[in-house]
Amino acid sequence: MCGIVGYVGTKQAAPFLIEGLTKLEYRGYDSAGIAVFDGETINVEKTVGRLAALKEKLEGHVPVGCVGIGHTRWATHGRPSDRNSHPHTDCSGDFVVVHNGIIENYMSLKEQLIKKGHEFKSETDTEVIAHLLEELYTGDFEAAVREVLKRIDGSYSLVFMSKNDPDKLICTKKDNPLVIGLGDGENFIASDIPAIIARTRKTYIINDGEVAVVKKDSIWITNREGQPVTKKIFEVNWNAEAAEKGGYEHFMLKEIHEQPKAVRETMSARVAKDHSAIIMEELKWNKEYLDSFQKIFVVACGTAYNAALVGKYYIEKLVRIPVEVDIASEFRYRSPIIDDRTLTIVVSQSGETSDTLAALKESKRLGAKTLAITNVVGSSIAREADQVIYTWAGPEIAVASTKAYTTQLITMFMLAMYMAGIKGTVTPERTKELLTQLHQIPAQISETLEDVEPIKTFAKEYGFNEDVFFIGRSLDYAVALEGSLKLKEISYIHAEAYAAGELKHGTLALIIEGVPVIALATQKNVYEKTLSNIKEVKARDAVVIGIASANDSELEKYVDHVIKVPETDELLIPILTVVPLQLLAYYAAITRQCDVDKPRNLAKSVTVE
Numbered sequence: 001m002c003g004i005v006g007y008v009g010t011k012q013a014a015p016f017l018i019e020g021l022t023k024l025e026y027r028g029y030d031s032a033g034i035a036v037f038d039g040e041t042i043n044v045e046k047t048v049g050r051l052a053a054l055k056e057k058l059e060g061h062v063p064v065g066c067v068g069i070g071h072t073r074w075a076t077h078g079r080p081s082d083r084n085s086h087p088h089t090d091c092s093g094d095f096v097v098v099h100n101g102i103i104e105n106y107m108s109l110k111e112q113l114i115k116k117g118h119e120f121k122s123e124t125d126t127e128v129i130a131h132l133l134e135e136l137y138t139g140d141f142e143a144a145v146r147e148v149l150k151r152i153d154g155s156y157s158l159v160f161m162s163k164n165d166p167d168k169l170i171c172t173k174k175d176n177p178l179v180i181g182l183g184d185g186e187n188f189i190a191s192d193i194p195a196i197i198a199r200t201r202k203t204y205i206i207n208d209g210e211v212a213v214v215k216k217d218s219i220w221i222t223n224r225e226g227q228p229v230t231k232k233i234f235e236v237n238w239n240a241e242a243a244e245k246g247g248y249e250h251f252m253l254k255e256i257h258e259q260p261k262a263v264r265e266t267m268s269a270r271v272a273k274d275h276s277a278i279i280m281e282e283l284k285w286n287k288e289y290l291d292s293f294q295k296i297f298v299v300a301c302g303t304a305y306n307a308a309l310v311g312k313y314y315i316e317k318l319v320r321i322p323v324e325v326d327i328a329s330e331f332r333y334r335s336p337i338i339d340d341r342t343l344t345i346v347v348s349q350s351g352e353t354s355d356t357l358a359a360l361k362e363s364k365r366l367g368a369k370t371l372a373i374t375n376v377v378g379s380s381i382a383r384e385a386d387q388v389i390y391t392w393a394g395p396e397i398a399v400a401s402t403k404a405y406t407t408q409l410i411t412m413f414m415l416a417m418y419m420a421g422i423k424g425t426v427t428p429e430r431t432k433e434l435l436t437q438l439h440q441i442p443a444q445i446s447e448t449l450e451d452v453e454p455i456k457t458f459a460k461e462y463g464f465n466e467d468v469f470f471i472g473r474s475l476d477y478a479v480a481l482e483g484s485l486k487l488k489e490i491s492y493i494h495a496e497a498y499a500a501g502e503l504k505h506g507t508l509a510l511i512i513e514g515v516p517v518i519a520l521a522t523q524k525n526v527y528e529k530t531l532s533n534i535k536e537v538k539a540r541d542a543v544v545i546g547i548a549s550a551n552d553s554e555l556e557k558y559v560d561h562v563i564k565v566p567e568t569d570e571l572l573i574p575i576l577t578v579v580p581l582q583l584l585a586y587y588a589a590i591t592r593q594c595d596v597d598k599p600r601n602l603a604k605s606v607t608v609e
Contacts, residue, residue: 009186013068020195029072031085036063078123090134101156252398311412328355351379463591476520483581500533513541
């Protein structure tokens, strides 16, 4: 999604602005720009395209000044172009603003401002804010900002700059992330911590409705009404190197290989040493609390939604509570049946996914208890939910999610086992068996990552096909959905996943000679039926790549190629089978010379509806 940076200090602002925006490239963007006050004028430089294009434009005339703001834009209102790029100014150029999010009532505001003589240069909703600030300004910058906030509707992170008050920046947020970094004689603003971690580890995480006046030697934070707010400093405890590639060609490949460590971190302190129970200190639930729920909703988007499908299986199988999984963008518009006997679990890597946040708020409004599963401490979803389980996956930079997905699966499994332990729905013997095998998962992921040559070969051989199909049953179907999503996200191959039993209900019409079919066959109770479905596509001359457990000697008789993963319980095997699918997607993208970490039209954190 869009990225924001700001600087107030005694040093030149432009170098930090470019540096900070570079650290936010992983969020996805289509244009970039900066604005710097030189003592007399606010100089705005912006361009469509990557940051490299902005850097090239700035060669030889980098804006001079110690106060500035910057932005990388992902288009929502108005196509990517120079004039639609941020920052945006008012008619006079005295006021400048950068914005993440959407202003829902911008059209009516724009019509009013045009009638008053304002001339607009872009198609964006953001430019309205700059002109509205100009219209409402009567000599008090902060008061004018507060008036602007009373009149706009929507979601936003905003940073304001004024030529009339050049020693300060004013920032605020609603439903979009914003942090302030505390320096020595300088302060920083950013939409995400990686932008500022090289300069400071001390941050304020801004909450919805808070307004911060940021100067080089002070930060004054109030609520919307102007009352002072006391903030605790949040100390960032991961290092700058965690956001670098660490010798890998791409962040995605690095993050695939980080999965053993990430999974280990997720399990850390949550699995009893004797493997007898799951410990969830952050929850402290009891049987009475769990018995109060008649139904559980799990709500998410994209990869997190695919993890939620696996989570549904875990909870229903182990805890015996009905679970409904919903796509967050559909959830609140279908009038879900929710009351105080409902638990809503929302899953989001960033904790800022707009639709998921809205679903969370709607669930709370209707009386449900809420639980967030997220990776980002202090994120909007983490703050809004009644309770939070952090996945501790570490920073995930690549747009295509990998280690976030596997840690979400681990978290969903541990949550189900925790609930089962409270309700007594799994025997102590079965609990110890499952948790002993869970303990082995990080090493088994490492084992899966050791031999990638066959996967590279398959990617080179089939990477130029324009259609690929994934099939599976039960938990294999849920993993097939994630494998399909990964392939289409980064290689742009048309990939579809189907429940294998549905082939005869339409999909077989698409199976032709030579089309690749990725078939997952790890679930014992549907194994023979999956083999039957594989035979159906083989009879239509498809090329089948099977995914199987190491102890399976049967599948290879019916497929063209087979990829095996270490043997584990069939409940846990999705955490292993997804790894070769991630690698297959990665190497297919390499074969097709795609931009792996920044796939076209996509963003890391989707903070608009």
